[in-house]
Amino acid sequence: ELKVEQNPLFLSMQEGKNYTIYCNYSTTSDRLYWYRQDPGKSLESLFVLLSNGAVKQEGRLMASLDTKARLSTLHITAAVHDLSATYFCAVDSDSGGSNYKLTFGKGTLLTVNP
């Protein structure tokens, strides 16, 4: 069974600081997704990482994927209050016969304080 672990689960940071969220997963996969969720809202797609060494950046967020280490990181640069949300990583897996599904981590609740 695929396990996806995120850490930290809670992150409180000051505006302007940098930090990294880590996502480890237990079985081979080369597709990993990062989502943002605001309270009571849906899952907003941030990044789709499809191969080893993939790096994507959007604004103050940068995501990377190391499939050999089974590790993805979401790096936050110079945090601002608007980034406060819960961030989920999710790993795509094929259980056979092209039956794909996402397995999510528990999420990281990020709070950016002024």
Added chain:
Amino acid sequence: EPEVTQTPSHQVTQMGQEVILRCVPISNHLYFYWYRQILGQKVEFLVSFYNNEISEKSEIFDDQFSVERPDGSNFTLKIRSTKLEDSAMYFCASSEIFNLAYGYTFGSGTRLTVV
């Protein structure tokens, strides 16, 4: 930008009642899913659906749950006899099976409250 549409946004039901949650996936997507998220917890896979049949289901998706694509556009999740522990946010998602580069698109969710 194409969206996955879910209705209703919030449903309150009494324990033991049947509920149907509705979803309209993106029109050229071929794979459909239901996920749920109990308040404050992670998002859990319920079921995937392709070519008018269930592809995979989780342990959560027991005999009380069923899915259907009744008319070629809607995709529904039915819970036959709701329990208190069914209270959660239910998300529908769809994807292009042969182009996972675009990932999965999630709907805005239905918050189900069982009282």
